Amino acid sequence: MKLLSAVILLNVLTLYNINADDGIDPENTNVTTVAPITSSSAKPSTTVSTTAKPTTAPSTTTSTTASPTPSPTPPPTTPSTTTPSSTTPSTTTSSPSTTSAAPVTTTVAPTPGPQQGTWDVANSTNSSCIVLKMAAEVVVDFNTTDNKIANSTIFVPLNATASGVCGNNQSMTLSFSFVNASQSNTIQFLFSETDKKFELDVINVSLILDSTNFPGAKDKQLNLIHKKVDFVTPVEMSYKCDKQQKLDLYPLNGNTSVGALKISKFQFQAYGDIINKHFADAKDCEPYETPDIVPIAVGCALMVLIIIVLVGYLIGRRRNQARGYLSMFTENKKEADYIPMKNLSCFQLFVGL
Structure with a gap:
């Protein structure tokens, strides 16, 4: 009896493995179990009838969807707070450049003369x-x-x-x-x-x-x-x-x-x-002409010198004459001589001087 149960269990397991290998759903497989023969002493024969459910090979579509590559999440950045320094605007006052163009002086080169x-x-x-x-x-x-x-x-x-x-x-x-x-x-x-x-x-x-x-x-x-x-x-x-x-x-x-x-x-x-x-x-040959201003200047200087000498001579002469008349009056000391002497032109000139 145990032997029979073991055989049946072995067949069931074998069928299950076959169906699993052939793609047959084991849940849809009908298994017929023959009832045991009790009135025979010979070894009972067991007929296993398996009706396979028509199966259609499933159409397997393999769809490969590439999973998106996750972009690296940047580390959180701490916002830098920059306090702008207060800059004083530089005020540059450019004075207008005044360029005075120097007058162009063109010196004409002298024409070369003949050679000696x-x-x-x-x-x-x-x-x-x-x-x-x-x-x-x-x-x-x-x-x-x-x-x-x-x-x-x-x-x-x-x-x-x-x-x-x-x-x-x-x-x-x-x-x-x-x-x-x-x-x-x-x-x-x-x-x-x-x-x-x-x-x-x-x-x-x-x-x-x-x-x-x-x-x-x-x-x-x-x-x-x-x-x-x-x-x-x-x-x-x-x-x-x-x-x-x-x-x-x-x-x-x-x-x-x-x-x-x-x-x-x-x-x-x-x-x-x-x-x-x-x-x-x-x-x-005759020397180069002397400028007229040279003789003129020399002549003027000589003329001034002559005039100065002449005036000095006349003044000295008159003073000497006046002193002579005065000495005569001093020696005589006469009133009669004094009065006419006052009327002399040379004496009056002396008094005036």
Whole structure:
């Protein structure tokens, strides 16, 4: 009997495990229990009929919802209470900047003048009969193609070449060119000697009117002359003048000046036997003019001094005369002499003094 109960219990447990594995709800499973056979001594047979409830495999939908990541809760912050410091507003008073623009003074640089050069004419003894040192410029008027008169200035360059003649009638010619070397400008000096003195008689100037120095010139060449005795100097001496000398130039057939040869820092010697271009003792030109105020001041001072001396002399003389008359009256002590003496003009003058 116990054996039978154990078998039944074992079957029940087995069915339950099968249903659980197959997804069958054990609560809906019908179990039929066969009643025990009591009238047989043989081993009873047990038939187990199991009616399985039709089951439908449940549709399992797996929905995965990501749980929200909790944001970290910031620690409670203690509100900082900042008491603003009482600031005194800085009041900056900016004075208006007054910038006075200094007047711009433009200093015009002086135009450079000609440079001083030295030229000579050698004689047969390897010395020089003429030596000339000067800074020279030529200023001339010329006619233009539009029938106007223009003015131009050229400087005698240091590279001008000198040629000339020694003898009784000595001369020196300076030649120089600016544009075309085959066409030269020339300045000729003619000297003469009389009574142990030499002098400059004539200056001939010939200019090529090139387009550079004479723009728009109507003529191609200009010939001018200076004919006047200048710089008379004793023989065996030289002539020297630092201040500028202006020598007027005239057309060959005219008497109206159209230009000038200006020479400065000037020294020359002719009719000499000059070694190494060393000048003899120089005769200097007239000194610079003395300002008029100097002689006027000296004259006024002398006049005042003369007047003071004259007045002092007259006053002293009159006093001496008055003392003489007074001494005469004192010695005589006569009333008759005293009365006429009062009427004397010199005595009255003395009393008045």
